[in-house]
Amino acid sequence: MTPSFATCDLCDAHKNEAPERFRVLPPVFRDFGSRRVFCGPVVTVKCFEDNTLVKAAVESAGFQETAAGRIGKVLVVDGAGSLRRALLGGNLGAAAARNGWAGVVIDGCVRDVAELAAHDVGIRALAGMPLPTERKNQGLQDLAVQIQGVWVHPGDWLYADADGIVVSATRLL
Numbered sequence: 001m002t003p004s005f006a007t008c009d010l011c012d013a014h015k016n017e018a019p020e021r022f023r024v025l026p027p028v029f030r031d032f033g034s035r036r037v038f039c040g041p042v043v044t045v046k047c048f049e050d051n052t053l054v055k056a057a058v059e060s061a062g063f064q065e066t067a068a069g070r071i072g073k074v075l076v077v078d079g080a081g082s083l084r085r086a087l088l089g090g091n092l093g094a095a096a097a098r099n100g101w102a103g104v105v106i107d108g109c110v111r112d113v114a115e116l117a118a119h120d121v122g123i124r125a126l127a128g129m130p131l132p133t134e135r136k137n138q139g140l141q142d143l144a145v146q147i148q149g150v151w152v153h154p155g156d157w158l159y160a161d162a163d164g165i166v167v168s169a170t171r172l173l
Contacts, residue, residue: 003037003038003039003159003173005037005039005159005161005172005173006161006163007024007159007160007161007163007164007165007166008163010159010166010168010172011024011166013172014166014168014172020151020169021168021169021170022166022167022168022169023150023151023152023166023167023168024150024164024165024166024167025105025147025148025150025164025165025166025167026148026149026150027164028126028148029105029124029125029126029165030124030125030126030127031122031123031124032093032110032113032116032117032123032124032125032128033093033097033103033104033116033117033119033120033121033122033123033124034117034118034119034120034121035102035103035120035121035122035123036122036161036162037122037160037161037162038072038074038102038103038121038122038160039074039102039103039157039158039159039160040071040072040073040074040102040103040157040158041064041071041073041074041155041156041157041158041171042073042074042075042076042152042153042154042155042156042157042158042167043057043073043074043075043076043141043142043154044075044076044077044078044141044142044143044144044145044152044153044154045057045075045076045077045078045139045140045141045145046077046078046139046140046141046143046145047077047078047079047087047138047139047140048079048080048082048138048139049079049082049084049085049087049133049134050133050134050135050136050137050138050139051086051087051088051092051132051133051135052135052136052137052138052139053139053140053141054075054077054087054088054092054106055092055095055135057075057141058075058088058092058093058095058096058099058101058104059092059095059099060099061099061100062075062096062099062100062101062102063099063100063101063102070100071102072100072101072102072103073101073102074101074102074103074104074105074122074158074160075096075101075103075104075105076104076105076145076147076152076158077104077105077106077107077108078107078145078146078147079106079107079108079109080107080108081107081108081126081148082108082109083108083109083126083127083129084109084129084131085108085109085129085131085132085133085134086108086109086110086111086128086129086130086131086132086133087106087108087109087110087125087133088104088106088110088111088116088123088125089110089111089112089115089116089132090111090112090115090116090119091112093110093112093115093116093119093121093123094115094119096119096121096123097119097120097121101121102121102122103121103122103123103124103158103160104121104122104123104124105124105125105147105158105160105165106123106124106125106126107125107126107145107147107148108125108126109125109126109127109128109129110123110125110127110128110129111128111129111130111131111132113128122160124160124165142154150167152167153169156168156169157169157170157171157172159172
């Protein structure tokens, strides 16, 4: 099911809310997955040029069951904006789609761009980079992260479409 919302409408309705309630990510992210519109509750990972925790996350269930049905989650990765190594590639993109993730937003790079475009998952990142990470089992998960200067917390709701990405402390629709 494709979610029906527009980030512009969400901004119009919530622009005067306190920044801890409603935030907009800077327009620096490119689209890489085949799902262009996605939303869901946030799961966070913080890592630097080591995608061990990204791999673990996308290989786990990327959804939660609710009374209204299954809801895909959004993995938000604080990669410190590194442009030197890719934190997600074709295999992990396939795992994210297979395991029901609505989307992945990476403050860093991805690789296997053509493969990612074929996967039914939303993927936003800063750029493509062919060089992979080295897995050293480093990083943190389930903590507040700063993405391009904007705080994102586990359990926030993230909404992404062609106009941008917004984050809310609560579900908006």
